[in-house]
Each structure stands twice: as structure tokens, then as C-alpha cells.
Amino acid sequence: xxxxxxxxxxxxxxxAIRGLAALIVVLCHWQFYFYKxxxxxxxxxxxxxxxxxxxxxxxxxxxxxxxxxxxxxxxxIFFWFYADKIADxxxxxxxFMCYRLTRLYPVHFITLLSLIVLQYxxxxxxxxxxxxxxxxxxxFLLNLFVIHSWGFESTPALNGFNGPSWxxxxxxxxxxxxxxxxxxxLHHNKGFLLAIVVAGAVIQHFYSMIGQGIYSFFLGGLTYYxxxxxxxxxxxxxxxxxxxxTAVALWMVVLTExxxxxxxxxxxxxxxKVLPGKDDTFDMALYSLSRNTFFRTIISPxxxxxxxxxxxxxxxxxxxxAMVLGNASYALYLLHFPLMVALFIxxxxxxxxxxxxxSPFALLFFYSVLIPLSILTHYxxxxxxxxxxxxxxxxxxxxxxxxxxxxxxxT
Numbered sequence: 411x412x413x414x415x416x417x418x419x420x421x422x423x424x425x426a427i428r429g430l431a432a433l434i435v436v437l438c439h440w441q442f443y444f445y446k447x448x449x450x451x452x453x454x455x456x457x458x459x460x461x462x463x464x465x466x467x468x469x470x471x472x473x474x475x476x477x478x479x480x481x482x483x484x485x486x487i488f489f490w491f492y493a494d495k496i497a498d499x500x501x502x503x504x505x506f507m508c509y510r511l512t513r514l515y516p517v518h519f520i521t522l523l524s525l526i527v528l529q530y531x532x533x534x535x536x537x538x539x540x541x542x543x544x545x546x547x548x549x550f551l552l553n554l555f556v557i558h559s560w561g562f563e564s565t566p567a568l569n570g571f572n573g574p575s576w577x578x579x580x581x582x583x584x585x586x587x588x589x590x591x592x593x594x595x596l597h598h599n600k601g602f603l604l605a606i607v608v609a610g611a612v613i614q615h616f617y618s619m620i621g622q623g624i625y626s627f628f629l630g631g632l633t634y635y636x637x638x639x640x641x642x643x644x645x646x647x648x649x650x651x652x653x654x655x656t657a658v659a660l661w662m663v664v665l666t667e668x669x670x671x672x673x674x675x676x677x678x679x680x681x682x683k684v685l686p687g688k689d690d691t692f693d694m695a696l697y698s699l700s701r702n703t704f705f706r707t708i709i710s711p712x713x714x715x716x717x718x719x720x721x722x723x724x725x726x727x728x729x730x731x732a733m734v735l736g737n738a739s740y741a742l743y744l745l746h747f748p749l750m751v752a753l754f755i756x757x758x759x760x761x762x763x764x765x766x767x768x769s770p771f772a773l774l775f776f777y778s779v780l781i782p783l784s785i786l787t788h789y790x791x792x793x794x795x796x797x798x799x800x801x802x803x804x805x806x807x808x809x810x811x812x813x814x815x816x817x818x819x820x821t
Contacts, residue, residue: 417490417641418725423717424483425736431476432739435574436746436780437466438473442541443754443767449538461770468668475705477577478626480743482710484581485630486637486718488588489597493631496592503589508803510585512796513740514556514578517787521744522553525571528751535758540751544570556582559619574747580623588627600635603628626706633711637718650719657716660709674701734785741792742784749780 444458445451455470456463463470495501525545532540539545544563549570552558558569559579569576588597596602606628614621640649667673674697681693735742753776757764766772 426732429735429739431479432743434469434476435473437469447538448540459768461773481623481626482630485627486634489631489634493592493597497595512799516795517741517744521572521748524748531755542573543568572747580619584623584627654716657712738784738788741787
């Protein structure tokens with residue numbers, strides 16, 4: 411016997427966790443202020459004097475997982491919200507791309523333009539750009555068409571202008587792949603999706619950005635289908651409890667391992683027995699690969715599954731600040747880099763010592779500006795422009811769905 415439990419209309423917790431992930435990415439990028447000529451990292455993070463590093467080192471060192479979470483969340487949400495609608499021809503390509511581009515493009519465009527001015531000022535004052543290279547006409551055009559991380563750039567990871575927007579470019583590529591797969595009605599073929607995930611892992615070896623996106627996005631889709639299968643089980647409450655306990659246990663292992671390194675030490679010792687003759691560099695690289703793969707493939711999906719199941723059976727936890735932060739997460743993610751450059755230029759212009767970036771108060775000040783600015787940008791720039799363009803461009807407007815798409819499906 412199966413239950414008649416259905417998924418909620420909106421996953422508040424998944425949006426909230428997206429906002430927290432964006433804040434972690436911002437924290438990680440604070441290290442840019444301490445690179446040599448704001449271009450090259452010459453010291454390990456623990457020697458840079460990052461604010462509150464002893465307490466926040468896990469976030470400084472592992473923000474990679476936060477970006478990965480963006481793709482995973484997008485995959486889960488898109489397979490939940492869009493896949494069947496596309497397959498049933500209820501959402502045509504023009505409408506789908508209208509929704510996606512009107513969501514992605516406005517903030518991407520204004521941050522792209524802002525970096526032209528800011529990097530020009532940076533070069534004029536310091537003789538070099540702030541972190542990001544390749545700020546030329548060719549890479550501007552790639553950024554303008556949001557294809558700057560599709561392999562056309564001169565050097566991978568040096569795609570010009572607003573560096574963090576690489577994930578936006580990859581996300582757009584994923585949307586096209588997702589639409590084609592759903593249009594061809596292959597989205598329910600779990601073996602096919604699993605093959606794409608494996609292909610993403612292979613591609614990541616050659617082109618990390620696209621490979622990372624493919625791997626996590628379609629893993630998010632598989633996570634959704636596992637969730638959809640679970641909520642139809644008769645004992646869904648017991649299943650949710652088991653999944654939640656599993657997630658908590660996994661996170662306890664993550665945190666204690668980060669503090670005490672017992673898993674790493676045991677793994678390295680075991681590798682010496684199993685793979686004798688390999689040097690320490692090889693062993694450490696193999697351990698890091700295994701750890702990263704386990705986190706991305708098991709811990710992150712189980713965490714999302716826990717949140718989704720909890721909302722399904724217990725109802726949504728509507729914490730207003732978390733909802734607002736989640737809605738503004740895309741603006742927060744794209745605005746933080748130009749704001750970092752502007753702050754650096756401002757500090758130099760005023761004549762304040764760059765040592766100020768070591769202070770936790772400087773970091774707190776940055777967040778106190780970035781978060782309200784992102785919220786204002788979302789509600790008073792993004793949403794009004796989305797409404798204007800969607801009214802003009804949508805072939806068949808669906809007002810009842812706009813709110814869900816605006817608030818839930820972000821990158």
C-alpha cells in the first residue's frame with residue numbers, strides 16, 4: 411500500500427539553504443584581498459590572516475561545496491517543477507527560456523557593466539585588475555551572451571569580468587540540456603540520468619566547471635525522483651525520521667572529522683597497506699577525491715532529501731528572514747564580487763590601510779551592505795523587470811505560476 415502524500419507547492423527550506431550557501435561563497439572570496447597584487451595566492455589560507463579563521467575555517471576552505479549545492483538544488487527543483495510540464499508540451503521552449511533569462515539576465519547584465527568601470531579604475535590605480543583577468547572585448551561578448559563558461563574562453567576559470575558568474579553561464583547550458591531531455595521524454599529514464607551524472611564526472615576532469623554542473627544538476631534530478639518515490643510509501647513518517655537521523659549522523663562525522671581528522675588518518679594508513687609504493691602526495695590526492703565525491707554524492711543529496719521530506723510531512727517552516735534571504739540569494743551571489751572591488755578601491759581612495767581587511771568588523775560591514783543591497787535589488791529591480799519582460803514575451807502567460815518560479819527556482 412502506498413500513501414497519498416504529495417509534495418508541497420513550495421520548498422521554503424531549500425530556498426533558505428540557497429541563501430546560506432551564497433553567504434558562504436562570499437566568505438570564501440574574502441581571501442582575494444590578501445592575494446599578491448590581488449591576483450595570485452602565494453600563501454595557504456591559514457597564513458593569510460582571514461577574519462575569524464580559527465572559527466570559520468571550514469567555510470573558508472570548503473565553499474566549493476556551496477557552489478555545488480546550487481547546481482544540486484536547481485536539478486531537484488527543475489525536475490520537480492518543469493520536467494513533466496515540458497514533456498507534456500505545457501511549457502514550450504519560448505516560455506521556458508523567457509522565465510529563465512528574465513531571471514538570470516538583469517543582474518548579470520548590470521554586474522557585467524559595473525565590472526567594466528570598476529576594473530578600469532582598479533588598473534588605473536594599481537596597475538592590475540582585481541583577481542579576474544581577460545577583461546577584453548572578446549570575453550565581454552562571451553559574458554554578454556552568457557556563454558563565457560562554455561569552453562570558448564581563452565583559459566578555463568579566467569572568463570573575465572564578474573568571475574562568480576561562471577556558474578550562471580553553466581546553469582544556462584544545463585537548462586538547454588534539461589529542456590531537450592524533458593522534451594524527448596527521457597527525464598524519467600533513471601539509467602539515462604545516471605549515465606549523464608557519470609559523464610559529468612568524466613567531463614569535470616577535463617573542464618571542471620561544466621562537469622561539476624552536469625554532475626550535480628542531474629544528481630539533483632535523481633534525488634528528486636528518489637524523494638517522489640519515498641513520499642508515496644505507506645510509512646513515510648518513519649522513512650523521514652530515518653533519513654533525518656542519517657543526515658544528522660553524516661554531518662556529525664563531517665564536523666568531527668574536520669576537527670580531528672580521524673577518517674583521513676585512518677584512510678591514509680589503509681592506503682599504505684592496500685597501495686604500497688605510492689607516495690604521500692598520491693595518497694592525499696586519492697583521499698581528497700574520495701572525500702569530495704562522498705560529500706557531493708551522499709551528504710548533500712541526503713541533506714536536501716531530509717529538508718524536502720520534512721516539509722512534505724510536517725509543513726513548511728516559514729521563517730520570513732530566511733525566505734527573504736533565499737529570494738535574494740542570486741543577487742547576493744552576483745553582486746558580492748563587484749562590491750568587493752568597489753570596497754577595495756574605496757579603501758585605497760580614502761587612504762585606509764589594507765590591513766583593515768583582517769578585521770572581523772570589516773567583514774561584518776561588508777555583509778551589512780551586501781545583504782540589504784541584494785534584497786533591494788531583488789524586490790525593486792529583478793522582480794519588476796521580470797514582470798515587464800514576461801508580460802511582453804510570454805506566449806501564454808501563467809500568472810499562477812510566476813510567483814513560484816520567481817521565488818523558488820534561482821541559481
